[in-house]
Amino acid sequence: MSTRIFGSGIRRREDPRLITGSATYTDDLTLPRMAHAAMLRSPHAHARITSIDTSRAAAAPGVVAAYTHADTEGAVAPAPCAWHLPDSDLKMADYHCLAKDVVRYVGDIVAVVVAESRYAAEDALELVDVGYEPLPAVIDPEAAAAEGAPQLHDEIAGNQAFHWQVAGGDVDAAFAEAEVVVSDRIIQQRLIPNAMEPRAALASYTRATGELTVWNTTQNPHIVRFLTSLVLGLSEDKIRVIAPEVGGGFGSKIAAYPADFVTMFCSRKLGRPVKWTETRTENYQATTHGRDHVQQVELAAKKDGTVLGLRCTVHAGMGAYLSTAAPGIPTILHGLMLSGVYTMPAVREDVYGIYTNGTPVEAYRGAGRPEATFMLERMMDVLAARLDMDPADVRRKNLIPRFEDGHDVVTSLTYDSGDYPAALDKVLSHADYAGLRARQKAGPANGAYLGLGLATYVEICGLGPSQVAGAIGFQGGLWESAIVRFHPSGKVHVFIGASPHGQGEETTFAQIVGSELGVDPQDVKVFHGDTDNTPMGWGTYGSRTTAVGGAALALTARKIRDKAKVIAAHLLEAAVEDMEYEDGKFFVKGAPDQHKTIGDIALMANVAWNMPKGVEAGLEASTFYDPPNFTFPFGAHLAVVEVDAETGAVTLKRYVALDDCGPQINPVIVEGQVHGGVVQGVGQALWEEAVYDEGGQLVTGSMLDYALPRADLLPDIEVLSTVTPSPHHPLGVKGIGEAGTIASTAAVYNAVLDALRPLGVSSVRMPLTPERVWQAIRDAKKSAP
Amino acid sequence: MYAPDFAYYRADSVAEIGRLLRKHPGAKLLAGGHSLIPLLKLRLAAPPALIDIGRIGELKGISVADGRLRIGALTTHAQIAASSEVAAHAPALAAAAGVIGDPAVRNRGTIGGNVAHADPASDLPTVLLALGASFAVATDDGERAIPAGGFFQDMMTTALGEHDIVTAVDVPTAPEGQGQAYEKFSHPASRYAVIGAAAAVGLTGGKVGRVVVTLGGLVPAAIRAGSVEQALSGQAPSADAIADAAAAVSNDLGPDLIGDIYASAEYRRAMAPVCVKRALTAALKRASSVAEAPAARSPWWKPSWL
Numbered sequence A: 001m002s003t004r005i006f007g008s009g010i011r012r013r014e015d016p017r018l019i020t021g022s023a024t025y026t027d028d029l030t031l032p033r034m035a036h037a038a039m040l041r042s043p044h045a046h047a048r049i050t051s052i053d054t055s056r057a058a059a060a061p062g063v064v065a066a067y068t069h070a071d072t073e074g075a076v077a078p079a080p081c082a083w084h085l086p087d088s089d090l091k092m093a094d095y096h097c098l099a100k101d102v103v104r105y106v107g108d109i110v111a112v113v114v115a116e117s118r119y120a121a122e123d124a125l126e127l128v129d130v131g132y133e134p135l136p137a138v139i140d141p142e143a144a145a146a147e148g149a150p151q152l153h154d155e156i157a158g159n160q161a162f163h164w165q166v167a168g169g170d171v172d173a174a175f176a177e178a179e180v181v182v183s184d185r186i187i188q189q190r191l192i193p194n195a196m197e198p199r200a201a202l203a204s205y206t207r208a209t210g211e212l213t214v215w216n217t218t219q220n221p222h223i224v225r226f227l228t229s230l231v232l233g234l235s236e237d238k239i240r241v242i243a244p245e246v247g248g249g250f251g252s253k254i255a256a257y258p259a260d261f262v263t264m265f266c267s268r269k270l271g272r273p274v275k276w277t278e279t280r281t282e283n284y285q286a287t288t289h290g291r292d293h294v295q296q297v298e299l300a301a302k303k304d305g306t307v308l309g310l311r312c313t314v315h316a317g318m319g320a321y322l323s324t325a326a327p328g329i330p331t332i333l334h335g336l337m338l339s340g341v342y343t344m345p346a347v348r349e350d351v352y353g354i355y356t357n358g359t360p361v362e363a364y365r366g367a368g369r370p371e372a373t374f375m376l377e378r379m380m381d382v383l384a385a386r387l388d389m390d391p392a393d394v395r396r397k398n399l400i401p402r403f404e405d406g407h408d409v410v411t412s413l414t415y416d417s418g419d420y421p422a423a424l425d426k427v428l429s430h431a432d433y434a435g436l437r438a439r440q441k442a443g444p445a446n447g448a449y450l451g452l453g454l455a456t457y458v459e460i461c462g463l464g465p466s467q468v469a470g471a472i473g474f475q476g477g478l479w480e481s482a483i484v485r486f487h488p489s490g491k492v493h494v495f496i497g498a499s500p501h502g503q504g505e506e507t508t509f510a511q512i513v514g515s516e517l518g519v520d521p522q523d524v525k526v527f528h529g530d531t532d533n534t535p536m537g538w539g540t541y542g543s544r545t546t547a548v549g550g551a552a553l554a555l556t557a558r559k560i561r562d563k564a565k566v567i568a569a570h571l572l573e574a575a576v577e578d579m580e581y582e583d584g585k586f587f588v589k590g591a592p593d594q595h596k597t598i599g600d601i602a603l604m605a606n607v608a609w610n611m612p613k614g615v616e617a618g619l620e621a622s623t624f625y626d627p628p629n630f631t632f633p634f635g636a637h638l639a640v641v642e643v644d645a646e647t648g649a650v651t652l653k654r655y656v657a658l659d660d661c662g663p664q665i666n667p668v669i670v671e672g673q674v675h676g677g678v679v680q681g682v683g684q685a686l687w688e689e690a691v692y693d694e695g696g697q698l699v700t701g702s703m704l705d706y707a708l709p710r711a712d713l714l715p716d717i718e719v720l721s722t723v724t725p726s727p728h729h730p731l732g733v734k735g736i737g738e739a740g741t742i743a744s745t746a747a748v749y750n751a752v753l754d755a756l757r758p759l760g761v762s763s764v765r766m767p768l769t770p771e772r773v774w775q776a777i778r779d780a781k782k783s784a785p
Numbered sequence B: 001m002y003a004p005d006f007a008y009y010r011a012d013s014v015a016e017i018g019r020l021l022r023k024h025p026g027a028k029l030l031a032g033g034h035s036l037i038p039l040l041k042l043r044l045a046a047p048p049a050l051i052d053i054g055r056i057g058e059l060k061g062i063s064v065a066d067g068r069l070r071i072g073a074l075t076t077h078a079q080i081a082a083s084s085e086v087a088a089h090a091p092a093l094a095a096a097a098g099v100i101g102d103p104a105v106r107n108r109g110t111i112g113g114n115v116a117h118a119d120p121a122s123d124l125p126t127v128l129l130a131l132g133a134s135f136a137v138a139t140d141d142g143e144r145a146i147p148a149g150g151f152f153q154d155m156m157t158t159a160l161g162e163h164d165i166v167t168a169v170d171v172p173t174a175p176e177g178q179g180q181a182y183e184k185f186s187h188p189a190s191r192y193a194v195i196g197a198a199a200a201v202g203l204t205g206g207k208v209g210r211v212v213v214t215l216g217g218l219v220p221a222a223i224r225a226g227s228v229e230q231a232l233s234g235q236a237p238s239a240d241a242i243a244d245a246a247a248a249v250s251n252d253l254g255p256d257l258i259g260d261i262y263a264s265a266e267y268r269r270a271m272a273p274v275c276v277k278r279a280l281t282a283a284l285k286r287a288s289s290v291a292e293a294p295a296a297r298s299p300w301w302k303p304s305w306l
């Protein structure tokens, strides 16, 4: 492997087109005869539709058609949920693409208007006459599970979508023998993912051929194609799904959405291309949200800080319907990570997935792991405070020691490799933790209280072995694929099944090919996101593209190398066993001057004038890679905050992030991923929350009220790393897309609560707005003896 | 996010704005568009016509003459924040303009649009009230000047008549030695003011002389904090005196304050003194004693002939 290419921070080749505005997103596309769709969405969180009349809208100027559920009966099936969580009594309510009789969240689609322009369609929406009989609504998952709560779906008692349990070890014994038990009630508030590009679909159905082409803002075009065939009853081979440039997803572009299917339906019905692009308002109301847990957590420990067990109950709000992958997020991706980086003898968690009158909840960057990490990391700090130990010492006492090839944990997973103590130590010494603690001891300066917050974490990435996918009810595989094709001039095309949308794999995958085969990454072009010209793949989410797809690519490059070696041996008139390969050159052992480059071989293989006997022409290979295990990146983060006790305002002063994702293909891209991830996690701790009012209206309905992180509120992020290769990945890499988000919410929260400790505050609801912090300080003062 | 239909006209002079306004009843002026266009896109406003005033040269620019700064209505927040004249003669205005929204908002939004729109969470009304600004207004029958004190009447309500056009904002230049400051608690999402406090203070003989304190963000329209001014005036500006005076702001706040999911009325009420205190402290730091009266001398060195 050439270290020159692998591991070098070359610039992202995606960026010139992204930052000069020349990238082509779905909404940039215009087709001949294209019409525009606008969705009429429910203004009620819960209501019965008593009447609906589209005739005035249909007659409005420029309007082509208007449809309601009745028009789609038999032509559009409900949007499917594709994660059938086993052993959970899962109850899936029909998610009709156009609401049937009842609307269940503000944003549920009631009708669609198709017109010659988007403006005409929007104007006509106001002419659709809908009668609603409002019904009581419920947003809080715990309240929705309580007796007497408004019921969303007739056939589903108590709004319970599922009850899932993870248990390992003897948790009751652990609590019985505990010398200390600490507990907390934690609210993981609802978040809005806020991809920069809103969602869109452009559907073009050709009646003459029966073929449907869909340009769609998706993280997984192959899954969309498959689900489209089911929902619209079209043959899969007649559907082509293209994810053109996609401006971020963070999980919100995994699902196959009702609005997309409605757009496809319109195109099919009208025989014209139809485009729909959501507004930011629709994005807030109807594109999936994240988190929404009410967690009741208890940790059992000995007086010396040794943890014995964790017990918790989680009410996870699912929203009004189950989104495509939703049931797996608060369960598999959450519960299995409960023991974290610690030697934890016993855990038990009960997760109740609850229907509420909120927007459906899906994966959001980190997807289940931030919620698990937060619970555990918060408990470690609460335990430290109770025992008057330093949070770093409590962690160190319980960290799993270094392991290189497999470590079984109580939740039944086998972590691949890790060196958690090294990560923690490196962060502490880099940050001068002892010095910071000394400064903190000196007391507040000018009313500003210093706080330090740690989070040590491990996450599950590289989803995953397909056999496991089947066992956990994921209705698909989780392998990835790659094709590598050399052209006569030595230039390379790579085709992958995954679908990057901002992460930078066009660059890092070119680096993989470059380092495996000695070609200039500039000469490698990576194709993705088009079901007609890429091999099947399951998509980009869960930090899996490099962890799984990158492995497929590396193995494919090695197949090419093997074939090239055979051809080189033939051309050099030597035995294959005597051939050596180094940096793109094939030569007979001991005679590197007489060599063939990969370019020479690409030319020969393509013209095929002089091939070894029995060797096919062409230089191309493919791999379908099903990983033997997940990967388990890990790290340690430290946040340093100041809290202004007078106003409750929190300032993040320093942030140190150590993430170990194995060997780094491109450290600049790794750093970028860490930055983005950390910032989104800080956003949850300090600013972000989707707030609904009593009636189920989304109060934070725009960016005027929903507070996204801003550059001027953040310090420079100090990015560190250690390198612990995954033993089972051909390149040792693990995944970095979500790491930052997984640790940072807990680190910042812990830091703020550490600052507030001298003021007697032990719990504050996130986000930690000045008012909440100020109120908590006041309450603590009042209740102080 | 799709505005309803409207007709579009562009005016090239102030006179033409007037003609167009009279011709198209209900028409709205379009300046930077950063308050008006969001209203259109949310379909909260549906004027039949927009009159674009954005290219009228006579409404742009900053000049100083006769003890006042004249700022054309179309001058952007960014231009005000960057102007050396404003920095020299109305530093609190420069500071406030510099913390409006974000760079995009500051590059488009105009001072005329800001004051005409009179959003309670705006920064400029608060600071212009503190500095004793007045607005030059073109009306159907000529020009008039409206002092800031009578201009901002209520939430989104000003003294402007239907055909009135703000042409410029006049700000008295700061007297020598006056310290000014603008202190803002920003909403983390919109960046509008949750509370904004402006202070302009002079020192005479080491004591607080003329002092003006105003407050916005938490009230429907910017107000003067008379109780604070009274409490501080004539005092030696110690930290305690400032804090005590700032606490008096509660007397200036009516019973109904603005609150939202980010910051309740109760929280804003509790923070008003903090914000005022910080504005005063900063302003006093920048004030320098002028016309210092000779200090009372101790008898031991008093010349014997006196």
Ligand SMILES: Cc1cc2nc3c(=O)[nH]c(=O)nc-3n(C[C@H](O)[C@H](O)[C@H](O)COP(=O)(O)OP(=O)(O)OC[C@H]3O[C@@H](n4cnc5c(N)ncnc54)[C@H](O)[C@@H]3O)c2cc1C
Pocket: B028, B029, B030, B031, B032, B033, B034, B035, B036, B037, B038, B073, B077, B099, B100, B101, B102, B105, B108, B109, B110, B111, B112, B113, B114, B115, B116, B117, B119, B121, B122, B123, B124, B164, B165, B166, B167, B190, B191, B192, B193
């Ligand atoms: C994201 C965002 C954040 C913001 N944050 C802040 C903030 O922190 N602080 C703050 O103070 N403001 C803030 N604003 C508002 C911003 O300052 C606006 O630019 C300003 O309020 C309006 O100025 P404009 O030139 O854009 O006016 P426009 O939107 O064009 O017009 C606003 C109104 O004023 C009328 N009008 C415009 N010019 C004149 C004139 N010369 N005479 C008479 N009437 C006129 C228009 O007809 C319209 O009714 C923010 C805006 C946005 C979008």
